[in-house]
Amino acid sequence: QVRLVESGGGSVQAGGSLGLSCAASENTDDTDCMAWFRQAPGNRRGGVAAVTRGGDRTYYADSVKGRFTISRDNAKNTLYLQMNDLTPGDTAKYYCAAGGIYWTCGGNDYSYSYWGQGTQVTVSS
Numbered sequence: 001q002v003r004l005v006e007s008g009g010g011s012v013q014a015g016g017s018l019g020l021s022c023a024a025s026e027n028t029d030d031t032d033c034m035a036w037f038r039q040a041p042g043n044r045r046g047g048v049a050a051v052t053r054g055g056d057r058t059y060y061a062d063s064v065k066g067r068f069t070i071s072r073d074n075a076k077n078t079l080y081l082q083m084n085d086l087t088p089g090d091t092a093k094y095y096c097a098a099g100g101i102y103w104t105c106g107g108n109d110y111s112y113s114y115w116g117q118g119t120q121v122t123v124s125s
């Protein structure tokens with residue numbers, strides 16, 4: 001059972017930057033693919049970015065390409081999301097996910113077995 005704890009959310013003005021972190025309790029096959037999702041009130045949870053353990057496969061939602069960067073430090077069992085040029089449309093609760101497998105490492109939430117509690121990101125105009 002992998003436990004995930006997110007941190008780094010907060011409030012920022014449009015155009016600003018925030019960095020999120022997700023600490024995983026272990027480094028096993030269940031963390032081969034990890035991802036970030038987000039959910040705004042009234043919306044479905046959607047994939048933001050995903051990355052495999054070796055970093056050789058990544059996924060980004062079209063809406064964040066060129067602005068967000070996903071990365072991981074396997075020695076620290078930590079996943080990161082650097083978010084730049086934020087807009088009010090990025091306002092949501094952001095969730096870390098694990099348990100995905102290499103070949104389907106992407107933005108479909110049914111691919112992931114473990115979820116963090118989420119961290120709120122609010123972007124004001």
